[in-house]
Ligand SMILES: NC(=O)C1=CN([C@@H]2O[C@H](COP(=O)(O)OP(=O)(O)OC[C@H]3O[C@@H](n4cnc5c(N)ncnc54)[C@H](O)[C@@H]3O)[C@@H](O)[C@H]2O)C=CC1
């Protein structure tokens with residue numbers, strides 16, 4: 001049985017003021033671990049520890065290449081422990097084992113990538129004429145609060161913490177209560193890699209209690225949040241109470257646009273992966289398929305055949321699809337099947353062996369919804385489950401209009417053999433990321449990732465992410 005303590009200023013605290021929480025395996029419903037649940041007392045302690053590390057600790061003063069070496073070591077240790085972390089993550093989050101391995105590998109890549117960037121944070125020199133020298137310096141913003149969701153618990157820590165540390169920040173991590181376990185593995189790795197005490201701190205606990213109190217805390221200088229829109233809006237209100245900047249990575253209802261000229265054989269697994277990965281519990285899941293009308297019936301029949309064969313099972317057995325995060329979320333997804341049936345036709349898939357042991361799991365089945373337009377609620381609301389809404393279009397202009405007619409704007413996929421269609425879509429789609437003849441779920445660490453509209457603002461990954469953790473200081477010197 002795992003137990004995740006708090007880690008505050010380098011000290012490991014097995015108990016905390018809001019008691020002990022339990023974490024369940026969504027594949028079986030079994031309790032697989034416990035965690036110390038922080039309350040308001042620990043909120044003050046953890047912010048004080050991070051502040052102390054930032055204001056007085058060695059990290060801020062260390063030479064950038066030395067910081068880079070420690071960051072690289074964190075990535076190496078992740079790879080050395082990939083089996084243990086992936087198995088823990090697969091059980092705690094319910095994602096198939098291969099996806100949990102991907103999560104660990106990608107986390108290591110974040111540290112490798114930013115390790116190489118640590119000593120390249122150049123400022124600029126601004127010409128103001130003779131007798132004046134003016135330059136900018138990229139200063140660390142201070143204490144970064146990272147509020148993490150349950151869908152990619154380990155990787156989203158790495159995604160935010162690596163650039164924050166690179167910039168010189170201290171960090172407080174607040175994981176989701178459904179997936180509290182792997183964050184402690186991350187803290188242990190940081191300690192072993194030689195990260196100074198207090199530079200990264202961990203507090204598990206209730207979002208509405210400590211998440212809110214941390215976001216309001218005057219000692220926090222910046223927030224990175226990934227999660228739902230309503231919670232993100234609450235976090236923004238808390239941040240507004242002391243006017244600090246936020247990186248918001250919220251939900252999506254991302255389109256995949258399929259033209260009739262596309263190679264259907266190649267497009268099919270990409271479209272399916274786009275909405276089935278982690279049972280659809282991905283912010284950038286491609287859950288609206290906009291299909292050129294003449295290809296509609298063909299792709300629906302191929303997709304239905306495909307999802308009929310999807311094997312559902314325990315995450316550790318590495319099935320095609322694992323469970324959703326918990327019984328409450330299963331009920332929500334099932335509510336969306338009912339909504340879909342009232343708005344259009346629901347085509348179900350999936351093989352769920354009802355053998356003993358799976359009865360307690362939060363399993364749902366993959367589904368297509370046809371006979372709807374983009375005004376249907378099922379085509380507009382984020383389900384966070386394996387449901388694909390299929391909507392026909394006749395022209396490329398109409399495809400863009402439907403794709404952009406959404407409250408969200410995270411990502412889009414385009415499947416076509418025509419360079420004109422591809423370029424038109426890339427130019428006109430109001431989303432943060434366009435994939436052509438592909439649809440990656442968080443594939444790479446090098447390019448910027450983030451949304452338009454209700455999908456949020458700010459960018460994760462790539463060189464762009466570091467800006468969230470820096471202040472630009474301008475220095476102007478007159479001489480002579
Ligand atoms: N964009 C994304 O990647 C994600 C979206 N979601 C969406 O959110 C829905 C609900 O899932 P939840 O886990 O309840 O997500 P949530 O958005 O409520 O939680 C995300 C994180 O925020 C924390 N939190 C909750 N209330 C807070 C508050 N008032 N102040 C500060 N932090 C707070 C939570 O403890 C968790 O760490 C899902 O069904 C899905 O639609 C969930 C996870 C990830």
Ligand SMILES: O=C(O)Cc1ccc(O)c(O)c1
Nearest residue numbers: 151152282283284441442449
């Ligand atoms: O946030 C999500 O839900 C999806 C996701 C996870 C990891 C990534 O690196 C990414 O780009 C996107």
